[in-house]
Amino acid sequence: MTFSTSPALLTLSDADRSPLSIRARALVFADPTSQRLRAEVERLAASTLPVLIQGETGSGKELLARHIHRSSDRQGLFVAVNCGALSPKHAEAELFGHAAGARAGTAGRAGWFGSANGGSLYLDEIGDLPLSLQAKLLAALENREVMRVGAQRPNPVEVRLLAATSIDLVRAVEAGTFDERLYLYLSEGRLNWPPLRERVGDILPLAEYFLGIYAQRLGLSPPLLSPEAQRQLEGYIWPGNTRELENVIHFALLVSKGGDIQPEHLGPANPMALIERQLERLQASPSLQEPLREILTRSGVMPDR
Ligand SMILES: Nc1ncnc2c1ncn2[C@@H]1O[C@H](COP(=O)(O)OP(=O)(O)OP(=O)(O)O)[C@@H](O)[C@H]1O
Ligand SMILES: [Mg+2]
Incomplete structure (x- = not known):
């Protein structure tokens, strides 16, 4: 990682090695809020804490997580998993691996958790992880060992967890859909990443x-x-x-x-195009047009006529 001439632009020198979905070669931190949070990101990156990034879709959570991993001194891989995309039937084996022969005729597999050994496991939308696997995840993180599906003995694995959520996990804990102990483990390194409009x-x-x-x-x-x-x-x-x-x-x-x-x-x-489309739709009810124009003009979205 190198700093470009602009203090607001952090260049990621090894971005070419990232998958295509993460296209940015730089993280822009120009707004005072982002600059303030950047100090927080650097503090978390330098620590060994697990990290929970809360933010809206598309706001840059994965890019931040990749930056945190690169800035840490962890030698292992950054492994990104979308918890919502894990197959419900095989989620445990996908995440924690399986022993040789656990599925007829198959060789053993480390799973995503094992692949992140010595590195960072990024769990996107961690709130989508089934409750039973949340408890197993916490045990694997705390005990630094993982029990593959069908295995007789645990495997030693040391992983730093970086997680992201677009939902409020406190509410999920209250609703009984998220493991409170896993939340407490994660919340040591919480980062609330604001939406772009803020x-x-x-x-x-x-x-x-x-x-x-x-x-x-x-x-x-x-x-x-x-x-x-x-x-x-x-x-x-x-x-x-x-x-x-x-x-x-x-x-x-x-x-x-x-x-x-x-x-x-x-x-x-282009808000004007959006508004014009909305107004066209409202042609059928002309009585709504004038009040709508008034609201838009008052809020500064539409210029005064
Ligand atoms: N600060 C930034 N500087 C440069 N590019 C950025 C920045 N934040 C996000 N991007 C770009 O925006 C896109 C979305 O970012 P990213 O995938 O990290 O978001 P996300 O919060 O993980 O989204 P989702 O909730 O959909 O998983 C990516 O192409 C990323 O490269
Ligand atoms: Mg993402």
């Missing part, structure tokens, strides 16, 4: 960053973001967070055909 100062640096990457891929020089486009990007609510911003910028680059990026190139992030 880090407005990150929006334009991220947009410029993605413009640079995609322009380079397309062999173009990066176009400028018009002031009006900048204003719209900063005012949008970004339900899909950074992932959505990345897609919007990629789209804008393709449709702007080398010229400056204008609001009409921003597709879904």
Whole structure:
């Protein structure tokens, strides 16, 4: 990892080794909130604590987890598993492995947990892990050994757990769907990562960053973001967070055909286009149009006529 000239941009020198789904080669921390949290991220990275990152979809949880792993001195692999994608029938064997012959004619397998030995296991949407496996996970982490499915003896395995959730695990504990002891184990290193709309100062640096990457891929020089486009990007609510911003910028680059990026190139992030579509839908009930316009004008989303 190296620092680029900008203090807000942390360059990940080995990003090429990451899978395609994690495309960023840098983490942008420009907003004061992100900069404050960055100190927290570095503190967690340097510790041996487990980490629980809570944040909305697409906000950058996995990128943060990868950064934490790279910044630690752990020599083993970073293994990422989406708990919601584990097969319900074979989740235990997928996660903890199985002994040779445990399934007819099969060789033994370490499982994701064993593959992260000496490294970090990133469990995405840990709230989706079946309750019975949550208890087993905690035991494996605390005892530093794992019992593979069908095995007679445990295998020594030492793993740092990095987990992410988009739901509130405290509520899940209260509802009885999340193991309280696992929550307490994880909560030592809790990181609440805010949605993009609460880090407005990150929006334009991220947009410029993605413009640079995609322009380079397309062999173009990066176009400028018009002031009006900048204003719209900063005012949008970004339900899909950074992932959505990345897609919007990629789209804008393709449709702007080398010229400056204008609001009409921003597709879904163009609030005026959204509002116009909503107003069109409301044609059938004209009585709603005027009150809607009034609300939008008052909230500054729509200019005064
Ligand atoms: N701070 C950032 N700097 C640069 N790129 C970022 C940043 N945060 C997120 N990204 C990019 O945004 C996309 C989404 O990030 P990531 O996959 O880490 O989000 P996530 O919170 O794990 O999403 P999900 O909840 O869907 O699993 C990725 O392509 C990532 O490279
Ligand atoms: Mg993710």
